[in-house]
Amino acid sequence: MSAAGTSVNTTSPLGLALDLAGTFAFALNGALTAVRVARLDIVGVVTLGMITALGGGIVRDVLLGALPPSTFLDWRYLLTAAGGGLIAFALNRQLDRLAISITVFDALGLALFAVTGAAKALDLGLGGGQAVLLGAVTAVGGGTIRDVLVRRVPTVLQSELYAIPALAGATVVVVAAALDLPGLLGALLGAGLCLLIRLVGVGLRIDAPRPPGGPEHDRER
Amino acid sequence: MSAAGTSVNTTSPLGLALDLAGTFAFALNGALTAVRVARLDIVGVVTLGMITALGGGIVRDVLLGALPPSTFLDWRYLLTAAGGGLIAFALNRQLDRLAISITVFDALGLALFAVTGAAKALDLGLGGGQAVLLGAVTAVGGGTIRDVLVRRVPTVLQSELYAIPALAGATVVVVAAALDLPGLLGALLGAGLCLLIRLVGVGLRIDAPRPPGGPEHDRER
Amino acid sequence: MSAAGTSVNTTSPLGLALDLAGTFAFALNGALTAVRVARLDIVGVVTLGMITALGGGIVRDVLLGALPPSTFLDWRYLLTAAGGGLIAFALNRQLDRLAISITVFDALGLALFAVTGAAKALDLGLGGGQAVLLGAVTAVGGGTIRDVLVRRVPTVLQSELYAIPALAGATVVVVAAALDLPGLLGALLGAGLCLLIRLVGVGLRIDAPRPPGGPEHDRER
Incomplete structure (x- = not known):
């Protein structure tokens, strides 16, 4: 399952480019969130953009x-x-004229970080399963911190598909490495699959099933 | 104060069993919180359960x-x-028919993690005081993250006894190790004491004293 | 840019004194926040004070x-x-009679931690730029966690100058170390500059510029 030499690591030019692209997408997303949702000034906007990105x-x-x-x-x-x-x-x-830009930037960051997070975990010698999980944590981490800071229930806990595409994208990277496919191919397939699932989920408002009996009222403080 | 060989470490079968039991209790608690308080779908429910547990x-x-x-x-x-x-x-x-289950699962996780957290800190060579604190941090950590994610003021800051039983349970483990008592005994006594204090606190709504002068109005943004 | 021997490290008596003073100021601030904003009991007050301080x-x-x-x-x-x-x-x-005390304690902690955080980063061999950033993260970290726990949008994202004075104070420490000035001088200048900017910002309600087009309505969930 080790992928030395084949996976996209964050020190290779390709891995670095993907990682920086994900960073840029999340910075745009975080900063736009700060402008539109939390109505922050320039320091707050850039700070939230950086926190989301990093x-x-x-x-x-x-x-x-x-x-x-x-x-x-x-x-x-x-x-x-x-x-x-x-x-x-x-x-x-x-950017506002592109009404869905905030969601698309988030999906781009999600897809790229799922891929680079999984690749970095493989590079450092973690097993395939751990690499999948770490890719997903990397992908959802920045957005979760962003949501906590502006006091929203994090997207990862909300309905639309978010954790699942991240897990899927990271899985593709791990499988590609196990099959000794070129790192670039695995990375592009993984990021593409994650992006596709996420955007289809957003577009169709496909939600995961809700619990039997459902939530009726707040029975807990 | 070193406890090599006597404390319950998380690699021994007993330590592992206690740690997994705490993990399971917090997973149930976190997932039920997601269903009842935050009304999440299956991905959100399992995700919050796992975050609370881990x-x-x-x-x-x-x-x-x-x-x-x-x-x-x-x-x-x-x-x-x-x-x-x-x-x-x-x-x-x-599980809902057991009306208090959500609180009991939380108390079980609190008690078990206070004990295993303190034991792991001792195993890694930290002093007794540090082990007590780390046991308490382990015990309250998952629930605090859970509360932040669903936008509640964390239980550890709220009134009912929460940090104190965790500190008490961890202290029992450290004292038992210093006295060279068997690790199992210290672990069971510590977890039992923590659970007892927590459930008595919940049952009797015993609150810690409030500050003199009390809080009147929000004078701060 | 290395500053061995000249910067204020947290193991020197001076560095330790500054670090403990910052810890004390943030503990007062966090505990007062717990009393006034979140209306917590003694365990919650001391816990929030400690979390803010540490x-x-x-x-x-x-x-x-x-x-x-x-x-x-x-x-x-x-x-x-x-x-x-x-x-x-x-x-x-x-302390309440000193109406602004909660803000002043926060500013004191901010100034002292910006300085000691930057100095510790230099001591551990990080570059000057990284030391500035780490000083700022140290300075704003405790207060940000405090705000998340009591469910406020963190001060670092809000309008009044907060991140900028922390960056300025940390920069002074790094520049002073690069110029081989005595560590005490750099620390006092850095902390003084940070405190000055922060308190002037609070006093005059100087806000950083807001985005063009401004936030109109919540267009995002």
Whole structure:
């Protein structure tokens, strides 16, 4: 199940490019969330953009014990995150015309981080199952922190498909590595599958089943 | 104060059994919380169950520097957490007849994690005081993350006794280890004491004293 | 950019004194927040005081990989945090007469932790830029966790200057170390600058610019 040499690691040019693209997408998403939902000023907008962009990777690196997180050692991540936040702040009216942009940026970040998170876990020697889980945690981490900070119930707990596409995308990467497929192929297939499931879920409002008996009233404080 | 050989560590069969039992109790609690309070679908229910079940141990392992957390290396924890979440999702109406079940599962998880958290800290060479604190952090960690995610003020900050029984249970484990008592005895006494204090507190609504002058109005944003 | 021997590290008497002073200020602030905003009992008040006081340093040490966090190895931090929480609980009416005390304690903690966080990062060999960022994370970390736990949008995302003075204070420490100035001078200048900017910002309600087009209505769930 080890994938040395074949998986997309975050130090290869391809892995870095995918990771930075995911960082940029989440920075745009987080900053737009700050503008539209929480109505923050420029410092808050850029800060929330950076936290959303960098949060997943920081959680991933903490759980892997790869400390300090690559964020704090590699300025390309910080500049990409800050740049995304500033661009979203400046262009938010223009981006607004693309009404679904906030959701699409989130889905892009989700797909890219599921792939790079799983690849990094494989590189560090974790088993395939752990790599799938860590990919999913990386993918949903930044958005979950974002939602907690602006006081929303995190998307990962809400109805639309969110954790499932992340798990699916990470699984593709792990399977591709086990089959010795080229890392690029696994990464693109994984990210594509995650993005597809997520956007279909958003578009069709496909929700996962609800519990039998359902929730009636708040019986708990 | 070192307890090598006598404390209940999480690699011994007993320690593992206690740790998995705590994981299962918190998974049931977290999943029931998701059904009743936050009204989530199956993915959200299982996810919140797993986060509640695994959160305390992950915080413990991060603080101990024992990374990656055992959760990501040992599938028994993941399967136990996922299983608890699925069972609570499927049986939530039946479990509902036991009206207080959600609180009892929480108290069980609290008691078991206070004990195993303190034991793991002793195993890794921390002093007795640190082990008590880490046991309490392990015990309250998962439930605190759960409450933040569903937007409640965490139980650990609210009135009923919560941090105190966790500290008491962890203290029993540390004292038992210092006295060279068998690990099983210390673990059972500690968990029993924690459970007793917690359930008495819940039953009698014993609250800790409130500040002199009391809170009058929100004077702070 | 290395600053061995000149920066204020947290093991020198001066560094320790500044770090403990910051811990005490944040413990008072967190405990007063618990009394006034969240109306908690004594356990909740002391717990929130301790989390606010210790949270920033724990986040710093986790990100640096300096585990277990110094908090769990050094009782002076725990006792200072607990003492601050208890004092605030007992004297909250007296402290209340100093109407702005809650904000001033927060600003003091912010200034002191920005300085000691940056110094610790330099001591552990991180570059100047990373040290600035880590100082700021240390400074805003405890208060951010406090706000999440009592369900407020964190101050760091809100309008008044908060992240900027922390970055400024940490920058002074890094520049002073690069210029081989005495650590005490850099620390005092950095903390003073941070405190000044923060209090001027609070006093004059200077807000950072808001986005063009501004937030109109909640267009997002």
